[in-house]
Amino acid sequence: DGGITQSPKYLFRKEGQNVTLSCEQNLNHDAMYWYRQDPGQGLRLIYYSQIVNDFQKGDIAEGYSVSREKKESFPLTVTSAQKNPTAFYLCASKGTIGETQYFGPGTRLLVL
Amino acid sequence: QKEVEQNSGPLSVPEGAIASLNCTYSDRGSQSFFWYRQYSGKSPELIMSIYSNGDKEDGRFTAQLNKASQYVSLLIRDSQPSDSATYLCAVNIGRKGSGGGADGLTFGKGTHLIIQP
Numbered sequence: 001d002g003g004i005t006q007s008p009k010y011l012f013r014k015e016g017q018n019v020t021l022s023c024e025q026n027l028n029h030d031a032m033y034w035y036r037q038d039p040g041q042g043l044r045l046i047y048y049s050q051i052v053n054d055f056q057k058g059d060i061a062e063g064y065s066v067s068r069e070k071k072e073s074f075p076l077t078v079t080s081a082q083k084n085p086t087a088f089y090l091c092a093s094k095g096t097i098g099e100t101q102y103f104g105p106g107t108r109l110l111v112l
Numbered sequence: 113q114k115e116v117e118q119n120s121g122p123l124s125v126p127e128g129a130i131a132s133l134n135c136t137y138s139d140r141g142s143q144s145f146f147w148y149r150q151y152s153g154k155s156p157e158l159i160m161s162i163y164s165n166g167d168k169e170d171g172r173f174t175a176q177l178n179k180a181s182q183y184v185s186l187l188i189r190d191s192q193p194s195d196s197a198t199y200l201c202a203v204n205i206g207r208k209g210s211g212g213g214a215d216g217l218t219f220g221k222g223t224h225l226i227i228q229p
Contacts, residue, residue, distance in 0.1 A: 033216050033217075035216075035219075040120070040221065041221055041222075042116070042118075042200055042219035042220050042221040042222055043156070043200070043202075043217070043219040044219070045216040045217070045218070048215070048216045058216055059218075090155055090156070098161075099144040099146075099161065099163070099204060100146065100158055100161055101146075101158075101217060102158065103148075103155040103156050103157070104155060105154070105155050106154075106155045
């Protein structure tokens, strides 16, 4: 069953804590992306990666970090420097043919 | 700042009518345009992609692109209550330091569509 999985579905963060959101895909896609969505807003790009061991900052990278050690995986860490982390986080991937990005189910991050 | 603009709505349309959703974008160099549908609490799902000027039809959906006017629209014919959702317009706007095609999408804030039974 091919697709993009994100875990956990809900995540609670205490103040000052770093948390990591998982994103895995078995679509053999090269490019992967992280977006953040706030209520009533569109998606904003945090980080993206075109190939393994390479990634680029998006529009709102401050307070976040990523790694791309494997083609299938693109985890996002929300650091303590991100002062307003409450949001819906969406991971997406794109293959080498075509321009379409496909989204995972998302992780909702809440601050305790 | 490169932007994508949509009317947030809500847009209320009677069942069976045509729903018309509009989007404008600021980057004249944009080449790829997408419409995603997002139900409340769920992730976006692709409805249509369009790359060339003109119309593209897929079932009840038609995407229209006018690059000269920097305008893209989505028409939904024979609207059904299940079409009630937020529709996000997305544009592949080039970013510094990367090649085309893997730069990430810039999204509008979405139009909330309500189909009235």
